[in-house]
Amino acid sequence: MSTSTKTPRQRFLEDPIRKAHEDPLTAFETGIPMRDGIELAADVYLPIQASRPAPAIVQSTPYDKSQSIFFRTEAQFFQQRGYVVVVHDVRGRGKSEGCWRAFVNDGPDTYDVIEWIARQNWCTGKIGTTGLSYAGWTQWAAASEAPPHLSCMISTSAAGRWQQEIPYTYGxxxxxxxxxxxxxxxxxxxxxxxxxxxxxxxxxxxxxxxxxxxxxxxxxxxxxxxxxDTLDNHWKSLRFDKRYGDIDVPCLHVTGWYDMEDLTGAFHHYEHMMETSPARNNQRLIVGPWSHINCRWPHSSYGGIEFGSEAAIDMDEVHLRWFDYWLKGNQNGVPDDPPVKIFEPGKNAWLHTDHWPLGDKEKLLFLRFDGKTGDLSDVPPPTDDPEQSYRYNPVDPAPTRMDIKKYPLEDIPLDQTLVESRPDVLSYSSEALLEELVISGWPHLTIYAASNCEDTEWHVKITDVYPDGRSMKVTQGCLRASYRESLEKPSRLVPGEIYTFDIELWPTHHVFLSGHCVRVTITSSDFPWFARSMNRFG
Incomplete structure (x- = not known):
């Protein structure tokens, strides 16, 4: 009797190059060794023989590389245009070895993947990364490790500020x-x-x-x-605020105005790279009227608004043009593109500009209440303006308008009219505008409030009120009251005491048309997108 032992990599195809010759569009599967001996499973799509060696495009995933047609379709698009594409399962997911803890090992692991690819005879050593959401963030984790062969990135809908964006938004x-x-x-x-x-x-x-x-x-x-649940060392280790100055990599940042899962990350990465990175001149930002998934596969409508066919740009071609310049050296004009390309909801047109944020001045609007209705005005309220109050009940929280049985959660209605009609929602509306008003940047709302509990939450939305009465969400933000002074050390409220709360809303660029109104709403929940507050500290 004889026995044989296979090394971990022999779990995969014995002769991948021969297999690639037989069926060029089929990936071969291999193991990529990590520095600690763990192997990550990867699908490698080789271009036709005449195109090798070739530059490589890398994507990480926790979702099982073999179970998504999106990975295969995207990989074959680039494979047929002269690229090697490598899609790998992150540690502990799919066929990869090891134990998975979300986000913890992705920086060193993706570094090792990039440098392993660079050593293969089918790669030129020029490597770019791409990916959406989790795979957008892993690129930043890798870039912060400075792999020598990372030539460029396309980071889509990537998290940036842990504990200010996800999984907690200001507590x-x-x-x-x-x-x-x-x-x-x-x-x-x-x-x-x-x-x-x-x-x-x-x-x-x-x-x-x-x-x-x-x-x-x-x-x-x-x-x-x-x-x-605070900004502790666990989350600080995943933030790159002090490391952007060491990331010398061209990056195309992509996000969508209606990406509820993580709109703000791309802005955070872009703004910090523009401030401190040696590659600041090679950063580009694209923001469309899209949801999370649709930042990669854009649609022309969202949430009950049709934006027109120009909104659904061909992101395959956008990606190809970026990679062709940075990985192949094609002189296709990428360096001459304006740094910022954003879609303007309201006007429903693309705007090209050389900077973000676009606003050149700060405009203050005040919440006013005359005892009956709430107004939004540029005139400060009188000192005797009456206070407003509402009763928040965790058993009946103000809802998120969504179908929780569907995923992806990609077309959440924007119309907030039903939610605004609740007695636990305060509403402040401007007069009908006589001319266009553009809001651009990071809006903030400052309120002076008290609660009869030791903790609570504030959920704020800005909406565009159409002449027909629809109140369409533009942006939103929230704050847990105990995190008003610090994300690291929350402090309980003294019931009945008035505090100042500064609430950051998600970045936006929106054109309010003549005849429309601007509305601000305040409540204490947005459930089930956010967990409901039990009004208890800790």
Missing amino acids: VFQLYFGWWAYLVRRRITEMHGLEEHDWETILQKLPISSIGEFMNPTGKTWQDMLDH
Whole structure:
């Protein structure tokens, strides 16, 4: 009797190059060794023989590389245009070895993937990265490690400011991560919708940690998020605020005005790279009227608004042009492009400019209340303006307009009229505009408020009120009251005491047309996108 032992890499195809010759559009699967001996599973798409060696495009995923047609379709697009494409499962996901803890190992691991590819005889050593969401963030994790062969990036809808964006927004937990953790688990087994569970009941569960039982085997990641509810060392290690000055990589930043999952990250990365990076002249920003997923595959409508065919730009061609310049040296005019390309909702047209934010002056608007209605005006309120109050009930929180049984959550209605009619929502509206008004940048709302509880939340929206009465969301923001002074050390409220709360809203660029009104609303919940506050500290 004889026995044989295979090395980990022999778990994959024995003769990948021969296989690639036989079927050029089929990926070969291989193992990529990490510095600690763990191997990550990767699909490698080689271009036709005449195009090798070739520059490579790399994408990381926690969603199982073998179960998404998007990976194959995108890879084959670039493969047929003279690129090697490598899609790999992150540590502990799909066929990759090791234990997965979201975001923890992605920097060193992606560095090792890039440098391993650079050593292969089918690669020129010029390597770019691409990816959406999780795969957008892993690029920054890798870039912060400074891999020598990383030549450029296209980072789409990537997280930037942990604990200010996700999984907490200024102390408010995004319950949306329940869907995300669940989908990560399902993509490792089989793809089904969310209909098999009664999510309306599941998301009502208390404490929130009990929802983790539906996330296994990603329950640890879920619990990590709950355990680290302040800006502690766990989250600080994932932020690059002090490292952008060392990242010398051209990057195309992409996001969408209606990306509820992470709009702000791209702006954070772009702004910091423009401030401190040696590659500041090689940064570009594109922002369309898109949701999270549609930042990569744009549509022309969202949430009940049709923006016109120009909104649905061909992102394949945008990506190809970027890579052709930085990886192949094609003189296609990329350096001459304006740094910022943003879509203007309202006008429904693209605007090209050389800077962000666009606003050249700050405009103050005041919340006024005459005892009956709330107004939004550039005239300060009188000192005797009456106070307003509402009763927040965690059993009946103000809702997010969404179908929680559907994923991706990609077309959430923008019209807030029904939510605004609730007694626990304060509303302040301007007069009908006599001329266009453009809001551009990071809006902030300062309120002076008290609660009869030791903690609560503030959820704020700016909406565009159409002449027909629709109140269409433009941007939003939130703050847990105990985080008003610090994300690291929250402090309880003294019931009845008045505090100053500064609430940051998501960046926006929106044109309010003549005849429309600007509206600001304030309440204490946006459930189930965000977990409901129980008004308790800690």
